[in-house]
Amino acid sequence: xxxxxxxxxxxxxxxxxxxxxxxxxxxxxxxxxxxxxxxxxxxxxxxxxxxxxxxxxxxxxxxxxxxxxxxxxxxxxxxxxxxxxxxxxxxxxxxxxxxxxxxxxxxxxxxxxxxxxxxxxxxxxxxxxxxxxxxx
Numbered sequence: 001x002x003x004x005x006x007x008x009x010x011x012x013x014x015x016x017x018x019x020x021x022x023x024x025x026x027x028x029x030x031x032x033x034x035x036x037x038x039x040x041x042x043x044x045x046x047x048x049x050x051x052x053x054x055x056x057x058x059x060x061x062x063x064x065x066x067x068x069x070x071x072x073x074x075x076x077x078x079x080x081x082x083x084x085x086x087x088x089x090x091x092x093x094x095x096x097x098x099x100x101x102x103x104x105x106x107x108x109x110x111x112x113x114x115x116x117x118x119x120x121x122x123x124x125x126x127x128x129x130x131x132x133x134x135x136x
Contacts, residue, residue: 032064054094064083
């Protein structure tokens with residue numbers, strides 16, 4: 001058993017440097033795609049609906065900017081180009097989203113009607129306090 005467990009899974013014709021480069025590119029593309037989806041520029045792959053969560057998109061963009069700073073001088077020209085191009089595209093999409101007109105008002109079914117009282121904003125003593133909420 002001369003092979004280590006990690007080398008058994010790697011194709012023999014790809015060097016470790018090539019594999020790392022491919023993984024880096026995959027990471028950058030994955031982060032960029034998540035940011036674009038959260039900016040409402042790409043539909044969610046499962047639901048087909050667009051999502052707008054600017055704060056979450058900003059987090060993905062910030063992570064890519066951090067990656068650019070931390071890897072400066074250690075990337076190939078192709079890796080550096082991919083990262084710069086992805087960030088430029090994301091910055092443009094972010095600005096477009098922020099300058100877009102306001103989103104339409106909430107659907108009517110979510111607004112309180114005169115027949116139905118508005119929900120009580122304070123939780124009762126019997127209900128646990130919600131600390132987390134999901135945004136879709």
